[in-house]
Amino acid sequence: MGRARVLSCYQEVLFMNQETIQALVNPGSIALIGVPRGLKAGKVFLLGLLDLGYSGDLYLVHPSAEAIDGIKTHQSLTDIPGEVEMVIVLSPKESIWEVLDACAAKKVTVVVLYTSGFSELGGGHDRRDEERMREIARSGGFRIIGPNCMGIYSPGASLAPFPMMPRVAGNIGFLTQSGSLMTLFINACALKQLHFHSSISYGNSCDIGLAELLEWMYTDEQVGVICSYTEGLEDPGALHDVFKRHAWRKPLVMWKVGSTDAGGRAAASHTGSLTGKAHLWDALFRQFGIISVSDIEEMLDTVMACSRFSRSGRGRVVIISGPGGPAVSASDAVERNGLEMATLSESSRKRLENILPPTGTSRGNPVDVGLGASFELGFYLDTLEVLIEDAGIDALVILGGGISDDMNRTYVDGLIRVKEKTTKDLIVVTYPGFMQRDEILAPLHAHGIPVYSTPERAMKAYARLLRFERFQEGRISAVSCSR
Known part of the structure; x- marks a missing residue:
């Protein structure tokens, strides 16, 4: 897969190559597995792509339906005749292993797992399932966003996980563990005519996590400001390494939640995150100039400042x-x-x-x-x-x-x-x-x-x-x- 390897003080971290980044924010082909026939939760992915006018090759996979909303379906991923760069998985948890094996056989580049029911439920068994997902992805030559996530918003590629999202592209990057917060924040910014290069909802992050995503956005010249909603992460050492190399390049506005006992419990049940002590996060932010905010209004206010102010003078x-x-x-x-x-x-x-x-x-x-x-x-x-x-x-x-x-x-x-x-x-x-x-x-x-x-x-x-x-x-x- 050509992934660069960086050793943090905790574990080995793989950084996305250009092929993976391209498939994330500008895929030429997408397959949706498990799209419901009726108006159920998973249908929003299809509606989002159709609403923004996604122009790449779009495939639907369903075991029994011949067509959904007028679009022809395929019984399995491997039945699709063309190349598939991105797969969005809406199937139930029980079928996930068969789907991931099919992704490896099809040689896809990126898999977005909307499917939930893993480490956010608690218990070692569910976390071991996520470790198994990562192992299948590495041996199969693809990368995973999720599980328990809404995936990608990239207006320049007409890619959205919800309908009625802004069509105008900008230079803001947004990384969030919460999919619903993705849409709330992006639409709130649109009222101020603040527009996004891309946003990634990464959920439980069994494979691609915050450190990798920040490494990419810090070094992407099309991203001028980064903001992040973070509940917690498995490898603070990797994040420290990314900050050490890149934090000076552009402002990062970070909303870190779960600092209270109640918030920590909520984060664990939402994305299975280990939130960590607030004073340790605060020290990390001070060391590397990270702009810390405490709610959605502060994040919007600060992103607007980073996008609109001249960044000169003495205040x-x-x-x-x-x-x-x-x-x-x-x-x-x-x-x-x-x-x-x-x-x-x-x-x-x-x-x-x-x-x-x-x-x-x-x-x-x-x-x-x-x-x-x-x-x-x-x-x-x-x-x-x-x-x-x-x-x-x-x-x-x-x-x-x-x-x-x-x-x-x-x-x-x-x-x-x-x-x-x-x-x-x-x-x-x-x-x-x-x-x-x-x-x-x-x-x-x-x-x-x-x-x-x-x-x-x-x-x-x-x-x-x-x-x-x-x-x-x-x-x-x-x-x-x-x-």
Whole structure:
């Protein structure tokens, strides 16, 4: 199979070769084994492929049906006349050994095992079954994703395990042990126009696991940001080795669950994962600049920061606000997250005196443009025009908006014009009641302007990215000095 071998301090780890990677994210042919005739759980795989318009060779295997949803079926995998790169197994647990033997005989490249009922149930027997799967795969020359997983989402290849998933491809990679979380997170990101290169739901990971998948995504130039939902893993040594080689290359946003007793028990019953002690994971993340988050909102916020922010500067922030209270809250959020309230230049202050009304406003930081700015949006936009030219500012946080949809559309158009003139980060905060409608915010997302619902969420995400950048700069400098 041509797999590279790397010895971790725990066990031998096999890293995927290019043929395996190609079959994972852009297979030329797929066979679905055990597709139900009725509308049952396994049918979503077929519906997902048809919905995204998969254009490769698609085969269905069923022991008795002649056709399913108008597509001809084959009685067995070996009856298929053409080559099969990927097999998706929907069959019950009892038939798994016959199916895997057929995969070896057919010389497939990748097998996705949706089938469940193994180590997530607990007990040594079920874990030995997974070890046997891995041995069959290695002797048969193929690799396994799963069992107990939803498999692959790759919009560039029109590959999805669910219908109605986004068709637009991007540069985000998502690795998750939970298949349902795959769809929830990808669809939530799509509302922000954040799009994915690929996502792998790997379940119990009897063969291909997190370390291998990270090795691939870290070195794939088409992936710019990686995020991961992780319950646990068998070989932390392999993960340590991958981080040591590659963690500086690009940000990894990691949501590690199972840190409590209840969470650990839930992870064991979900994917059979051994979660490990929280403080050990935290130490590993700090050592290698991994961005740790604790829920789906934090993961989305941070992925948006990694995708949209310029990744430059020292974290010097200016706040521009009409409402006063939120500006105070935003100032707290800046310092609480280790960022710096920027000092405006004398030139900027003088120019603002000519723009803002003399009363009810402030020319410090925060810059208070006054409540009248909700009626006269030019106060916001003219202030931004001044501050994007201030060399002491890296990021501008804008709080507020207009009082009608039409005014907010004008406001959004103005923000986009300002962004086109600068490399500084514009961060828009839209409190409930201010500019919350998706159709109004969509142009901001389309032009790469991050939008958050509170300044606290915005500053936390921005600070996380800056900490990774400092780790990255230190790592690159250390490498340069050692040469």
